[in-house]
Amino acid sequence: MAKALTRMTAEEIIGEITASGLRGRGGAGFPTGRKWDLCRREKARPKYLICNGDEGDPGAFMDRSVLEADPHAVLEGMVVGAKAVGAAKGFIYIRNEYPLALERMGIAIRQGRKLGLLGKDILGSGFDFDLEIVRGAGAFVSGEETALIASIEGQRAFPRPRPPYPAQHGLWGQPTVINNVETWANIPSIIRRGAAWFSGLGTETSKGTKIFSLVGKINNTGLVEVPMGIRLRDIVFGIGGGIPGGREFKAVQIGGPSGGCIPNQLLDLPVDYESLSRAGAMMGSGGMIVMDEDTCMVDIALYFLRFTQEESCGKCAPCRIGTRQMAEILARIAAGEGGPEDLKKLEELALTVKHGSLCGLGQTAPNPVLSTMRYFLDEYRAHIDDRRCPALVCKNLITFVIEPEKCVGCLLCLKNCPANAVAGEPKKVHVIDQAACIKCGACFNVCPPKIRAVSKTTP
Amino acid sequence: MAQKRKTSGTDSKPTAVRRIIAKYGGQTRAIIPILQDIQDRERWLSSQVLEEVARELDVPLAHVYSVATFYKSLSLEPRGRHICTVCMGTACHVRGGTAILEHFERRLRIRAGQTSPDREYTLERVNCLGACALAPLVVADGRYYSQMTESKANAVLETLGRRSERPHRNPSGAGRRR
Ligand SMILES: Cc1cc2nc3c(=O)[nH]c(=O)nc-3n(C[C@H](O)[C@H](O)[C@H](O)COP(=O)(O)O)c2cc1C
Numbered sequence: 001m002a003k004a005l006t007r008m009t010a011e012e013i014i015g016e017i018t019a020s021g022l023r024g025r026g027g028a029g030f031p032t033g034r035k036w037d038l039c040r041r042e043k044a045r046p047k048y049l050i051c052n053g054d055e056g057d058p059g060a061f062m063d064r065s066v067l068e069a070d071p072h073a074v075l076e077g078m079v080v081g082a083k084a085v086g087a088a089k090g091f092i093y094i095r096n097e098y099p100l101a102l103e104r105m106g107i108a109i110r111q112g113r114k115l116g117l118l119g120k121d122i123l124g125s126g127f128d129f130d131l132e133i134v135r136g137a138g139a140f141v142s143g144e145e146t147a148l149i150a151s152i153e154g155q156r157a158f159p160r161p162r163p164p165y166p167a168q169h170g171l172w173g174q175p176t177v178i179n180n181v182e183t184w185a186n187i188p189s190i191i192r193r194g195a196a197w198f199s200g201l202g203t204e205t206s207k208g209t210k211i212f213s214l215v216g217k218i219n220n221t222g223l224v225e226v227p228m229g230i231r232l233r234d235i236v237f238g239i240g241g242g243i244p245g246g247r248e249f250k251a252v253q254i255g256g257p258s259g260g261c262i263p264n265q266l267l268d269l270p271v272d273y274e275s276l277s278r279a280g281a282m283m284g285s286g287g288m289i290v291m292d293e294d295t296c297m298v299d300i301a302l303y304f305l306r307f308t309q310e311e312s313c314g315k316c317a318p319c320r321i322g323t324r325q326m327a328e329i330l331a332r333i334a335a336g337e338g339g340p341e342d343l344k345k346l347e348e349l350a351l352t353v354k355h356g357s358l359c360g361l362g363q364t365a366p367n368p369v370l371s372t373m374r375y376f377l378d379e380y381r382a383h384i385d386d387r388r389c390p391a392l393v394c395k396n397l398i399t400f401v402i403e404p405e406k407c408v409g410c411l412l413c414l415k416n417c418p419a420n421a422v423a424g425e426p427k428k429v430h431v432i433d434q435a436a437c438i439k440c441g442a443c444f445n446v447c448p449p450k451i452r453a454v455s456k457t458t459p
Numbered sequence: 460m461a462q463k464r465k466t467s468g469t470d471s472k473p474t475a476v477r478r479i480i481a482k483y484g485g486q487t488r489a490i491i492p493i494l495q496d497i498q499d500r501e502r503w504l505s506s507q508v509l510e511e512v513a514r515e516l517d518v519p520l521a522h523v524y525s526v527a528t529f530y531k532s533l534s535l536e537p538r539g540r541h542i543c544t545v546c547m548g549t550a551c552h553v554r555g556g557t558a559i560l561e562h563f564e565r566r567l568r569i570r571a572g573q574t575s576p577d578r579e580y581t582l583e584r585v586n587c588l589g590a591c592a593l594a595p596l597v598v599a600d601g602r603y604y605s606q607m608t609e610s611k612a613n614a615v616l617e618t619l620g621r622r623s624e625r626p627h628r629n630p631s632g633a634g635r636r637r
Pocket residue numbers: 023024025026027028029030052053054055056057140141142143144145146178179180181183184285359360361
C-alpha cells in the first residue's frame with residue numbers, strides 16, 4: 001500500500017492491475033484493471049469506491065472469512081484503488097448475517113485511521129481517503145451492483161439497466177468502482193509482488209488463485225484457495241477427500257442460484273471462468289456444493305427456482321412471473337404430477353426469462369434448471385413418466401417402510417413420529433401406517449445405524 | 460395521514476427514534492440503518508414508528524414503507540422473545556435443512572416467518588449463514604448450533620424453554636399494536 005501511494009502513479013497502479021489479469025471475484029469476472037481505468041477517465045468528482053460484501057450465494061462464505069480474518073487486506077486494497085481512480089470515499093457493504101465481519105471491519109477501520117492509513121494525508125502522501133461500513137438489510141438482489149448502490153442511497157434494492165455502468169454513473173450518479181471483497185483483498189499482494197507473479201498463476205484467461213467453499217456431501221468441508229485452472233476432480237476428490245459414507249458422487253453445483261450442476265463426466269474440467277460457463281455453470285462467488293446419489297436433481301432445480309422467485313425484486317415481468325411459473329412446473333414434476341409437455345414448457349420459459357430479464361438475477365435464474373435438464377434429463381423423466389424419484393427425496397413419490405426382519409422393536413421411531421403413524425410394542429416389529437405418514441423422515445433418521453430397519457422406496 | 464394519526468403509548472419511544480435519527484445526522488440516505496437501529500431496540504417496526512420516521516426525515520410515508528417492506532431483516536410485525544433461525548442455504552438443504560425446518564414448525568406449531576401467539580417464539584429461515592461447512596445450521600437467540608438433527612433440535616428448544624421460565628423484563632413497545 002505504501003508503495004502504491006508514494007512511489008506509483010495512478011496509471012502505473014492500473015497498469016499493474018491490468019497486467020496481472022485479475023478478474024472480478026464477485027461473479028461475472030470483469031477485468032478489474034479495465035473497470036478502474038474506465039472510472040479513472042471520468043472527469044466528475046467526487047468518485048466513490050464500494051466493496052461488495054453482500055455474499056448472497058448460499059453455500060459460499062469466502063468473503064465472510066476474508067472480512068473476519070483479514071479485513072486489513074480489503075482496506076489496503078481499497079486505499080490503492082482510491083489512489084488509482086481518484087476516489088475520496090469508500091463504502092464497505094457487509095450483509096447483516098455476518099455480525100463478526102461487521103465488527104472486525106469496524107476495528108480495522110478505526111486502527112487504520114489511528115495509524116494514518118485512512119483519513120487525511122495518508123502516510124504523508126497528500127492523499128485523502130476514508131471508509132464507511134454499510135450494514136446490509138437482507139435481500140439477495142442487493143448483491144447486484146446497481147441494486148447495492150440503490151441500497152446505500154437508502155432506496156429499495158432495485159437494479160437498473162446498464163449501461164451506464166457504475167464506473168461512469170454510480171453512487172449518487174458519480175463514477176463508482178464496485179468490486180467484490182476477494183477482488184479487493186487480492187490487490188495488496190499484486191502491488192507488493194508484482195503483476196508477473198500473479199499472472200504466473202492460473203490459466204490463459206483466468207489468472208491467480210481463487211477461494212472456493214467446498215461444502216455439501218464431501219468429507220473435507222471448508223474453504224480452499226487453489227490456482228485457477230485446477231481440475232474439478234482434484235478439488236472434489238483430492239482436496240475434498242471424496243464423498244462420505246461410500247456414496248456415489250453425482251454432481252457439484254457451482255455459482256449459486258445463477259450457476260449450474262456439473263456432472264461426473266465433466267469432472268476433468270479445468271476450473272476457470274470460460275470452462276464453467278461453457279458447461280452451463282458459472283464461477284459466481286465460488287461456492288461448490290457437492291451432491292451425491294441421495295440428492296434429487298429435480299428437487300435441487302426446484303430449490304433454486306423457489307429461491308430466485310422469492311428473491312426476485314419484482315421490477316421486471318420476465319423474472320417476477322417467469323421464475324414463479326418455472327417453480328410451479330417444477331413443483332408439479334417433483335410431486336409426480338408433471339406431464340410430458342412440462343419439460344418443453346420449462347425450457348421455453350427458461351429462455352424467455354434468461355433473455356428478457358433486467359438484471360443478472362433473472363438472466364441467470366434458469367441456469368440451475370437448464371443445467372440439470374441437460375445432464376440429468378433421465379431424472380426428470382423418471383418423475384414424469386414413472387412417477388418415481390430415483391434419489392428418494394421427493395416426498396410425494398416415496399414411502400417409508402419398516403423391514404420386519406431387521407426391526408428389533410426399540411420404540412425409537414414410534415416415539416419420534418410426530419404423526420403417530422408408527423404402531424408397535426416393545427420388542428415387536430413396528431409398522432408404519434401409510435395413510436397417516438407425513439413423510440417427515442424422522443423414523444428413518446432415528447433408526448440406529450446398526451439396525452437400519454427403516455427404508456425409503458419409490459415405485 | 461401520517462400527521463393526523465396520533466402517536467399513542469409511552470413518551471420514551473418518540474425520543475428514542477429521534478435520538479437514532481440524530482445519530483445519522485438526520486440524513487434521508489441513512490433510512491435503512493435508522494430502521495435497523497430502531498428494530499434492534501424494539502425488535503420490530505410498528506406503524507407509529509414508521510410514521511414518526513417519515514415525519515422526522517421529512518420523506519413520504521410510502522417511501523418508508525417501501526424500504527421497510529423490501530428488506531427481510533426489517534419486520535413489520537412483533538417478533539417473539541426467542542428467535543429460531545433455520546438455514547435454508549444450499550449446503551444446509553442438501554444435508555437435510557428442510558426436514559429440520561419442518562421439525563421446528565411442528566414443534567413450535569407455527570410456520571416459518573411466523574411468531575407464536577404468546578410471542579415467545581419466532582421461527583425464521585435464512586438463505587445462508589456463511590458457516591456451510593457445519594451444515595445443517597440453526598441459530599437460536601444468537602447462538603449457532605451445527606450439524607442439526609431432530610434430537611439436537613429438541614434439546615435446543617428445551618434450552619430456550621428453560622430460559623423462558625426465568626423472570627424477564629418486558630421490552631418496551633412490543634405488543635401494543637392491534
Ligand atoms: C443477483 C446478483 C447477485 C449478486 N450478488 C453478489 C454478491 O453477493 N457479492 C458480489 O461480490 N457480487 C455479487 N454480484 C455481482 C455484482 O453485480 C458485481 O458484478 C460485482 O460486485 C463486481 O465486483 P467484481 O468485479 O470484483 O466481481 C451479484 C450479481 C447479481 C446479478
